[in-house]
Amino acid sequence: MIRRVAMAVALSLLAGFVDALGFMHLGGYFVSFMSGNSTQMAAVLPDGLAGAILPLALVVLFVLGVMVGTLAEQRLSASLGLLVLAALLGVATALAAMRLDDAAIMVTPFVMGAMNTVLRSGQGAMAVTYMTGNLVKLGQTIVAAVQGGPRWAWLPYLLLWLGLLVGALCGALAYGEIGLVALWLPAVGLIGLAFMKLAPR
Template identity: 45%
Template sequence: MKEYGHRGVLLATTLSALAGFVDAVGFLTLGGFFVSFMSGNSTRLGVGLATGRWAEATTAAGLICLFVVGVVIGGTVARRVGEGRRSAVLLAEALLLFVAATLGTLGHPGPGMVAAVLAMGVENAVFQKQGDVGVGLTYMTGTLVRMGQRITTALHGGARWDWLPFLALWLALSGGGALGALSYLKIGVLALWLALAVVVALAAGTWLAERTGKATRDRGEPSTG
């Protein structure tokens, strides 16, 4: 993750925390289904099919399909505006979280979770690079594998601390999940408004950084990103 610089690592870590937060709210709202962790939903799909729990299998399959649609939306936005303009993807995520929070506030948490799942799919395009995911933000299995690989490299004479950013991503998602659960226990699905506020702030900050970076490049000065 070194290629993304300190700002990029901080953004990725914050978005992982956000994914954990929203996932916890969705998990409690949906009674044990996930809005960002599709490996868990895939397991529930398989178990539901094997045990004849068709309603559970249908719910899991629907969530997985929605997530993929969200990834397509995010990837399309990134391609249209340029993969370097992360603020546009963040804005798309913010709009979907606004819909989710609004529906939840109006007493329609189920439909609200549809928008939340789409938002989590969109988030994965923030670090899209040449059409592929640069950093996995809403799932941690691959991140933990990469951390283990970097630790192995360090133990065999390689870079000593390259595993730390991956640890930070995992800690952020886990911590975000805890905060999301606590928030849900206090204010229910209204906790999504807190997630929305974070994404709006990230989108605004990223947009300003992009404008500053563009102005710097236009003047021919070296970028500090």
């Protein structure tokens, strides 16, 4: 269980990093926070359809990532899945290095969607980008602990949120220095996590 939580927190950190890069490049849209994109899409619709195209595209790519990740999870090991995601971020990094930033950023919502399926099997799902749900669970498990339930059941949800927060801060700092080329950092992180999954328990 500890290893599984550590993996989820690490993925949450990487997701926060990528989401911050996307947020800064896209001027306020997200590559993993689809509730925010949906709200923004609805908010701009009164002004016409043109402004809704980008947030809609991000949502569609995210859902496609979840779909492909779910199918891959049925056929591939988690470690191989992580390596595939790392390769996709590597492609995005190469595109950014060629100054094709808009193409590079559109790879990332697909990767973020697929990343949510990595810890889907076994002991139940752990969403690494859905922080609203994790914060709801944090509040519920704190109340349960106060009422005599499991004493530390709230801790994983707090760590997931903190992981996303730290990752987003690091992503914002990296974007200010090297732009979207910083996508190579979470790519390397995913490779490291893939080898951690392969390590004997």
